[in-house]
Structure formats: structure tokens, C-alpha cells
Amino acid sequence: EAQVTQNPRYLITVTGKKLTVTCSQNMNHEYMSWYRQDPGLGLRQIYYSMNVEVTDKGDVPEGYKVSRKEKRNFPLILESPSPNQTSLYFCASSYRQDYNSPLHFGNGTRLTVT
């Protein structure tokens, strides 16, 4: 089954403790992206990647890192989480330059930073 898999689904952590949210897709998509969802703000893009070893900032990249060492994986790294990063996170993927293909989203990771 074609899918984008995020783990964990829920995560509670404390300020400053490094964490990684994993994202994997099995559709051979070149393009992958991370969004965060906050009440009243909709979803905003954090980082995106056009292909292996190619990443770039989205609209709200501060406090986040990503890597793309393999085509299927695109982890989101919070090196020193803070309470303002409490949010619902979504990973998404699609074929590059395929305007007819909608983004495929993972099921989300709800992160709480205390």
C-alpha cells in the first residue's frame, strides 16, 4: 500500500531534549516536505527536499533540522525543543514536477514540549 509513515504518532518531551520524528514513503517520490499545524494558522511548511541531499527552508524553519540521505526517508530533527514547538506535524511527499499529483500526507505526529 502506497503510504507516508510517520513515527511516533504522539510524543511528549521536555525542553532541550533532542528528538527526531521519522518519515518514510514507499512511492519513490523525489519531493518530501514537513508542515506544522497550529490552531488558527492552518499548516505551514517547515522544510522541503527536492531529492537526496537537497533540502531547503520553508516558511518556519527556525529550531528545526532535516536530512535526506536516502530517497525514502526525511527525518525532522529538533535539537533543543522548546514549548513553542508544541504542534501537530505532518510529513508529505509527491513526484517532483508533477502538478497533477496531490501531496500524500502522513498521519501526523502530535508533539508536546513541556
Place this chain on the structure above:
Amino acid sequence: AQKVTQAQTEISVVEKEDVTLDCVYETRDTTYYLFWYKQPPSGELVFLIRRNSFDEQNEISGRYSWNFQKSTSSFNFTITASQVVDSAVYFCALSEAQYQGAQKLVFGQGTRLTINP
């Protein structure tokens, strides 16, 4: 810059009523795509529809219909004979071309729809 506005933060109706969710967008591109996503209480994002800027035909899918009007930059979503299972947050989104043709979605703030039995 592109922008999507969903002015209705929350809507509450009684089951079987019709309900329309408004979406207004801003873009300078002549080619763009508009989307609607549903987010049920379980939290995942469910793709509902994609419409490109050259296709202004309205679309109907069962109880769902979409009205795209370029003249008013609107892409409204109507649920006919609403059901409790339609309760969710609904997002309208606009595609924005990124580097080398990648598609970035610009989302509206979302409308929380509650259907009461």
C-alpha cells in the same frame, strides 16, 4: 505572495442541513491548483479535491460539491444533507511552485464544522 483565507472559523449546523464552507485565495500566478482537505477528529489529512486554474467547471461528488469562480477568487465547498460523520476541520489550500517545480501548499486557517444530530 499567495494567500488563502477561510473566514469561517467554526460552523455548527443540525444534521441534514446544507452547509457551505468559503475559501478565498490570492495569487499572481496564472497557473495554479486549489485543494480541499478534510481532517477528522483522528487527525489525518484526507484529500477531497484538486482543481486547476483553467477548469472552472463545478464539480459534484455525492453530497459534496465545489464552486470555483476565478472572477471572485473563490473555491467554495458545499455539503448537502450534512451528516454527523462530516464533522471535521476542513482546509482549503493553494499550490505554489517552489524551486525546480516542486509544489508547496499554502493552507487556509481551516474551518471547524460540527454537525449536530
